[in-house]
Amino acid sequence: xxxxxxxxxxxxxxxxxxxxxxxxxxxxxxxxxxxxxxxxxxxxxxxxxxxxxxxxxxxxxxxxxxxxxxxxxxxxxxxxxxxxxxxxxxxxxxxxxxxxxxxxxxxxxxxxxxxxxxxxxxxxxxxxxxxxxxxxxxxxxxxxxxxxxxxxxxxxxxxxxxxxxxxxxxxxxxxxxxxxxxxxxxxxxxxxxxxxxxxxxxxxxxxxxxxxxxxxxxxxxxxxxxxxxxxxxxxxxxxxxxxxxxxxxxxxxxxxxxxxxxxxxxxxxxxxxxxxxxxxxxxxxxxxxxxxxxxxxxxxxxxxxxxxxxxxxxxxxxxxxxxxxxxxxxxxxxxxxxxxxxxxxxxxxxxxxxxxxxxxxxxxxxxxxxxxxxxxxxxxxxxxxxxxxxxxxxxxxxxxxxxxxxxxxxxxxxxxxxxxxxxxxxxxxxxxxxxxxxxxxxxxxxxxxxxxxxxxxxxxxxxxxxxxxxxxxxxxxxxxxxxxxxxxxxxxxxxxxxxxxxxxxxxxxxxxxxxxxxxxxxxxxxxxxxxxxxxxxxxxxxxxxxxxxxxxxxxxxxxxxxxxxxxxxx
RNA sequence: GCCCCCGUAGCUCAGUUGGAUAGAGCAUCGGAUUUCUAAUCCGAAUGUCGCAGGUUCAAGUCCUGCCGGGGGCGCCA
Numbered sequence: 001x002x003x004x005x006x007x008x009x010x011x012x013x014x015x016x017x018x019x020x021x022x023x024x025x026x027x028x029x030x031x032x033x034x035x036x037x038x039x040x041x042x043x044x045x046x047x048x049x050x051x052x053x054x055x056x057x058x059x060x061x062x063x064x065x066x067x068x069x070x071x072x073x074x075x076x077x078x079x080x081x082x083x084x085x086x087x088x089x090x091x092x093x094x095x096x097x098x099x100x101x102x103x104x105x106x107x108x109x110x111x112x113x114x115x116x117x118x119x120x121x122x123x124x125x126x127x128x129x130x131x132x133x134x135x136x137x138x139x140x141x142x143x144x145x146x147x148x149x150x151x152x153x154x155x156x157x158x159x160x161x162x163x164x165x166x167x168x169x170x171x172x173x174x175x176x177x178x179x180x181x182x183x184x185x186x187x188x189x190x191x192x193x194x195x196x197x198x199x200x201x202x203x204x205x206x207x208x209x210x211x212x213x214x215x216x217x218x219x220x221x222x223x224x225x226x227x228x229x230x231x232x233x234x235x236x237x238x239x240x241x242x243x244x245x246x247x248x249x250x251x252x253x254x255x256x257x258x259x260x261x262x263x264x265x266x267x268x269x270x271x272x273x274x275x276x277x278x279x280x281x282x283x284x285x286x287x288x289x290x291x292x293x294x295x296x297x298x299x300x301x302x303x304x305x306x307x308x309x310x311x312x313x314x315x316x317x318x319x320x321x322x323x324x325x326x327x328x329x330x331x332x333x334x335x336x337x338x339x340x341x342x343x344x345x346x347x348x349x350x351x352x353x354x355x356x357x358x359x360x361x362x363x364x365x366x367x368x369x370x371x372x373x374x375x376x377x378x379x380x381x382x383x384x385x386x387x388x389x390x391x392x393x394x395x396x397x398x399x400x401x402x403x404x405x406x407x408x409x410x411x412x413x414x415x416x417x418x419x420x421x422x423x424x425x426x427x428x429x430x431x432x433x434x435x436x437x438x439x440x441x442x443x444x445x446x447x448x449x450x451x452x453x454x455x456x457x458x459x460x461x462x463x464x465x466x467x468x469x470x471x472x473x474x475x476x477x478x479x480x481x482x483x484x485x486x487x488x489x490x491x492x493x494x495x496x497x498x499x500x501x502x503x504x505x506x507x508x509x510x511x512x513x514x515x516x517x518x519x520x521x522x523x524x525x526x527x528x529x530x531x532x533x534x535x536x537x538x539x540x541x542x543x544x545x546x547x548x549x550x551x552x553x554x555x556x557x558x559x560x561x562x563x564x565x566x567x568x569x570x
Numbered sequence: 571g572c573c574c575c576c577g578u579a580g581c582u583c584a585g586u587u588g589g590a591u592a593g594a595g596c597a598u599c600g601g602a603u604u605u606c607u608a609a610u611c612c613g614a615a616u617g618u619c620g621c622a623g624g625u626u627c628a629a630g631u632c633c634u635g636c637c638g639g640g641g642g643c644g645c646c647a
Contacts, residue, residue: 026587033590043589046627056627080590081627125647165647259647285645294573295643302645309647338574339642363575364641400609416609428583432576433640439596440582445609446595447583454609462606503586515584518594529602529611570609 002107002498003096004029004040006072007086011042014067019059022048029086031496038077038085039492046082056082072096090482093491097480100495101550105150106557107498112153116324119145119155121332122251125162126238126258127171127192130245130382132436133334136362139425139563141332142251143510144360146561151505156254156324160316161242163235163258166306167196169217172230173209174199188237214304221263221306245382249418250563265315266307273300278350288347298343313344314351321355328356330508335361335431360508363433380436389417389442396444397570404569415565417442419449426562427514447518449564452555455521455528456566459552462533466545469534478542480550486527487547493523497554501561510562517558524551 007029015024026047029040045063049056060078067076072092077085100107121141124130130138145157174195183191203210220227235258246252270286273279279286284303290296300311320329331341341359348357394413401409424441427448428434444450466475482488493516500516533544556566 028587030586030589037590041589046589050627083590123647162647167646283644287644296573297644299644304645306645308645312647334641335575336641337647340647342574361575366640396609400607432583435582437582443596448595448609450609451595454607458607458610465606507586511584512586515594522594525610526612528606529608532605534606569607 002109003072003088003495004031004499005109007040007042007070010067010070010073011044011063011084014063015044015048017066018062019048019052022052024048032085035489037079037083038075038087040086040088042084042086045084049082060084090488093488093495094480094482096495097491097550100498101553106501106554108150108501109498110152111502112148112151112327114152114154115327117148117153117155118158118320118324118326118329119148119332120158120160120330121145122246122253123160123162123333124238124242125165125167127167127189127196127234128238129189129193130242131379132382132385133365133379135382135385135421136334136365136425136430136434137332138246138249138251139422140360140362140430140510142249143426143513143562144330144332144505144508146563147501147505147510147513150501150561153327156326157252158255158257158320159253161235161239161256161258163231164260164263164312165309166217168220168231168234169213169215170199170203171196171234172216172220172227173202173213175230175234184237189241192234192237217306248383248386249422250565259309259312259316262312262315262319263307265319266311269311269315269318270301270307272351273347276351278347288343288350290343290346293342293346295339295343295346298347300347310340310344310347313340314347317344317348317353317355317357318351321353326355328358330358330360332360332362334364336364337361358508360430362430365434365436367436385421385441386418388438389421390414391417392442393417393420393444393450401569408569412567412570415567416444416450416453416570419453419559419564420444422562422564423449423452423514426510427518429511430509449559450570452517452521452559453564453566453570455524456552456555456559457568457570458528459524459548459555460568462528462548463545463552465534466541470541474538474542475545475549478539478546480547481540481543483540483543484527484531486523486530487544490520490523490527490547490551493520494551494554497558501558513558513561517555517562520551520555520558524548524555 008027011029012024012027015022015027027042027044029042032038032041045060046056049059052059057078060082064076064078064084072088073086074089075087079085119141122134122138124134145155148155171192178195178198180191199213203213216227220231270279273288278288279300280289285299286301287297287299290298298310299308301307317329320326338359338361345357390413393416394409397404397409397413420442424443425434482491496516500513504510504512531544533541536544559566
């Protein structure tokens with residue numbers, strides 16, 4: 001069990017003993033705000049004292065008296081208006097840490113116990129290249145995917161690709177008139193985008209063209225073999241290119257079901273909505289009124305008879321609920337879809353769907369000069385970003401490790417460049433807008449992936465040097481000792497790891513984990529810089545090498561949860 | 571007009587169900603390498619937490635109003 005849970009349980013018991021009538025549901029411990037106060041603190045004596053109309057310090061004192069002794073705890077103290085400060089024994093810290101790292105889960109609790117969670121993320125559109133606007137859903141979604149798996153959930157990562165929209169009429173017309181087969185071979189998605197944009201522009205000035213696009217869409221939706229074949233071709237070309245990016249990013253899905261997967265369910269869904277009196281006619285369209293929910297109405301069938309995104313998403317929810325009975329369905333999209341999902345979720349509720357539905361939204365990525373726009377030509381392709389990241393990393397690797405074989409330099413640069421890009425995104429609270437700058441996305445110092453990777457690489461190096469000089473035998477039996485404040489702070493930080501992983505998942509914020517890992521790496525760097533390892537006395541030496549190893553285990557584990565690799569040398 | 575987010579150091583951002591003296595990184599200045607990777611470490615400096623009220627033992631955090639920025643609001647996704 002996590003240290004925080006052990007202490008929380010213990011405090012709860014103490015509150016019950018001291019104050020049998022008090023509501024202890026909120027009693028927990030948290031890490032101390034300031035190391036000078038102790039290691040953990042409990043603040044609830046003040047809240048409970050208020051309800052009981054007793055002096056808070058008296059309540060805290062009676063809780064401390066009732067708590068008695070605990071094998072992990074060195075001291076309990078009252079401070080300020082009624083804080084209870086908890087200081088742990090060094091042995092207790094070490095014992096807890098050893099217990100934590102001996103299992104596969106690094107102390108992270110099995111909250112999911114095998115329950116299913118569907119996570120819907122990335123979801124690019126067919127015939128459009130992935131640009132840096134897609135990176136957040138993909139990277140954040142993938143980190144949540146990994147976090148929920150670690151917490152014991154059976155995750156179904158579903159890439160809900162945009163493969164059935166109204167754009168296909170436009171693309172088909174574009175393809176028939178403007179396609180350059182040679183370009184299509186060379187850079188398929190780029191060419192598809194070009195013909196889409198060209199055809200789209202033509203719809204704006206040429207009404208007849210627009211009509212033909214609509215007609216092609218209707219034909220496609222009616223199952224016309226020629227259009228269907230083209231549609232399949234577009235999908236195949238796009239998926240091939242998406243795959244290349246996903247492989248590079250280390251992202252994989254359990255399902256890739258585009259919107260088209262649900263297309264046969266739409267008519268039936270509309271019937272059901274009408275049958276239950278939810279969908280009504282309005283200006284030729286079918287809409288669901290959501291006044292009670294304080295939301296604008298939602299169109300579930302267009303005037304021309306076509307279905308749109310909302311209907312498709314409702315069908316998707318119902319289908320997933322039916323097929324997987326998930327404990328939760330999580331959507332990872334940008335902030336602009338907040339209203340859309342509120343509407344979709346409300347309608348699902350009205351239809352009797354009880355599955356918890358969660359929209360995890362993130363702020364839009366933009367450039368310093370404003371939003372992205374295909375028309376302004378200022379989109380940055382995802383692959384170009386990754387190329388640039390690797391190139392910059394390679395330059396530094398070549399400077400700092402000139403003796404490293406070229407192939408390894410490239411491999412290191414790949415891991416570091418990719419890590420930097422991912423971390424730049426993951427380390428920030430998702431719900432804030434990101435202003436993209438090359439400088440920030442590719443930062444290699446300070447709070448960045450390379451900083452964490454560097455810490456890991458130094459640990460590997462230290463261990464190697466140790467084994468060279470002293471052999472491996474001494475490490476097997478070596479216990480960790482706390483002989484220096486830097487060691488104690490590091491151990492304390494490592495013990496928080498399971499809490500941090502759980503918190504990151506519960507809040508849908510990989511940034512919480514990134515912050516926690518950065519704090520560990522900072523403590524480690526201080527430790528590394530300020531105490532000798534190889535030149536320490538025998539015994540202390542082994543203890544320190546073991547602490548290094550444990551730190552590496554946790555950093556690697558945490559970075560893996562963020563989808564970031566840790567090369568042995570950088 | 572209505573709805574949702576955001577406003578914290580020069581810049582980019584953390585800040586736990588309301589808790590103790592609001593913290594990091596970048597940039598700036600000063601120091602550390604005969605020793606384990608200097609992509610590092612140590613130190614200095616930096617704040618009307620947008621503004622005004624309110625709630626309470628305690629507000630960056632909760633409530634109300636205002637100002638500023640972003641996004642959304644019937645046939646795109």
